[in-house]
Amino acid sequence: DAAAHQHVLDAPARRVISLVPSATETIRALGADDALVGVTDYDDPEWTSGYPSVGGGLDPNLEAVVALRPDAVIRFHGDQDPRTPERLDDLGIRHVAVRPVALADVYETNRIVGELVGRPRVADSLSSAIRRGLDDLRVGIAELPRLRVVYMLGGSPPWVSGPDTYISEILALVGGDNVFADLTAPYQAVSPEELRSRAIDVVLVANAGAYDSTLTPGARVEVIGDALQVPGPDVVADARAVAEIIHQRPVR
Numbered sequence: 001d002a003a004a005h006q007h008v009l010d011a012p013a014r015r016v017i018s019l020v021p022s023a024t025e026t027i028r029a030l031g032a033d034d035a036l037v038g039v040t041d042y043d044d045p046e047w048t049s050g051y052p053s054v055g056g057g058l059d060p061n062l063e064a065v066v067a068l069r070p071d072a073v074i075r076f077h078g079d080q081d082p083r084t085p086e087r088l089d090d091l092g093i094r095h096v097a098v099r100p101v102a103l104a105d106v107y108e109t110n111r112i113v114g115e116l117v118g119r120p121r122v123a124d125s126l127s128s129a130i131r132r133g134l135d136d137l138r139v140g141i142a143e144l145p146r147l148r149v150v151y152m153l154g155g156s157p158p159w160v161s162g163p164d165t166y167i168s169e170i171l172a173l174v175g176g177d178n179v180f181a182d183l184t185a186p187y188q189a190v191s192p193e194e195l196r197s198r199a200i201d202v203v204l205v206a207n208a209g210a211y212d213s214t215l216t217p218g219a220r221v222e223v224i225g226d227a228l229q230v231p232g233p234d235v236v237a238d239a240r241a242v243a244e245i246i247h248q249r250p251v252r
Contacts, residue, residue, distance in 0.1 A: 012118025013072040013094075017065055019057040019084070022100040022232035023074045024048065026109050029126055029233035032117040038068045062087055072116055074098060103169045106130065106231045126233060133236030134173060140252045141175045141243055147201040149176035149246060150219075151228065154210030157189045166231045174243035174251075176202070202246055204228075222246070 017038035018024040024043050027036050039048045040057045054064040058081040065073065070093060075084055077099035088095045096116055098109045107127045114123020149171050151161040161167040162183030171178050179198045180190065192215050200219040205211040206226060213221045222245045227238040243251045 013070075013116050015068070015070045016072050016074065016117065017054060017068055017070045018043075018074045019054070019060055020074055020076055020098050020100060020109075021057065022106075022230045023098050023109055023113055025230075025232040025234065026113045026126075027117065030110075030114060030117060030119045030122050032113075032119055035117045037070060038065065059083060062091070065093070066091060072096065074113065074116070076100075100231045102164075102166050103231060103235070105166075106233065106235055109231075110233070130233070130236055134239065137236065137239055137243065137251065138173060141247065144175050144247050144249075146175050146177050147246055148179050148199055149202045149204060150179050150195075150198070150200050150216070151204045152211045153187065153206070155189060157191055158195070158211065158215065159187055159189050162186050162188050167228045170228055170235070170239050170242060171246075174239055174246060176242075176246050204242070204245070 014035055015037045016027065016035045018027060018036060019040055021040065021043045024036070024039055027033065028047065036051060038054050039051045040060065041053050041055060042057060052064065052068060054068070055061040057076060073088055073093055073095040075081070075095050075097050077097035085095060096112055098112055099105050100109065107130070110123040110127045114120045151167050151171065153159040153161065160180045161178065162185055163178070163181045165186045168178045168181060179200055195215045200216050203211065203213070203216050203219045203221045204224050205221065206224065206229070208223050211221065224242060224245055227241050240251055
């Protein structure tokens with residue numbers, strides 16, 4: 001996606017709509033809130049409630065987008081929403097794409113958004129701080145025992161996080177071995193029998209109602225909220241929170 005790797009404007013964008021919640025958080029982390037003019041229904045309402053929403057991040061309401069007169073839109077990279085880039089092109093609205101899928105994408109999003117809003121040095125500093133924080137966290141948990149962990153997304157049969165996901169990356173970083181790292185897809189439904197066949201120390205769920213704990217007798221079930229949902233600038237704090245939940249102790 002060439003748009004993700006270009007300078008989109010000759011000058012920093014002053015009116016930005018973010019269709020990607022992790023990019024919205026990055027704008028805030030860069031101190032560029034004053035450039036933000038529109039968000040989605042899926043952004044953190046605690047601080048974005050004062051901004052107009054253009055609906056969903058995928059296939060947003062283009063009339064609402066146009067009404068906000070953006071000079072740039074941050075959209076999702078990939079083919080899950082082929083219409084939006086074409087329609088933005090037709091409207092003459094510049095856009096960049098970010099892909100919030102893996103830990104490396106956090107740094108790339110910082111770079112792209114930093115260039116867009118004219119804060120590349122701040123973006124570099126943010127990425128450096130994240131790297132340092134994650135390195136410190138690795139050191140902090142290095143002596144702790146590794147635990148066998150499964151991340152449940154809910155559903156019936158239940159879906160789990162497999163290999164090559166942000167969730168798996170962070171679990172590995174904080175001392176958790178994903179018991180479903182051998183699956184053939186990043187996310188997959190597994191049978192109750194498959195769950196019972198794995199030796200599991202800790203089950204992580206986003207919310208208490210998302211999982212039937214009788215499927216994993218003997219495993220400790222922990223509710224972690226949305227800490228592993230979005231690769232964004234809060235990754236260090238999120239990873240530390242997950243580490244403390246997994247290991248049941250403070251982590252420096």
